[in-house]
Amino acid sequence: MRLFAHGDSESLYAILDTFYESTVENVKELEALMAKEDILDIEKIAHRMLPMFKQIKAKKVVPILEKLEHPDQYKLNKPAILSLTKEGVYYIKELLSKLKVEN
Secondary structure (H helix, E strand, O other): OOOOOOOOHHHHHHHHHHHHHHHHHHHHHHHHHHHHOOHHHHHHHHHHHHHHHHHOOOOOHHHHHHHHHOOOOOOOOHHHHHHHHHHHHHHHHHHHHHHHHHO
């Protein structure tokens, strides 16, 4: 991330703030989609979130988002997708709480 921000601390914090805010919104969306059991839109949100989580090397979250992005590839049925989404939301919230404290 520092390389992406060209070593500029202010830019790094701006990137992290944007990441934090967009991730909070995405988590809210995922929670609403879980309640509606809308697995197609869960795929879309996972696709949207995956690049940044790869960028920050979120080792617990990336494999979950990859599976949610392509559930057919992993032969996931609706209950498995919903369960995996719940697990992903948990780890994302855990990461956000650490990010907020460190930032």
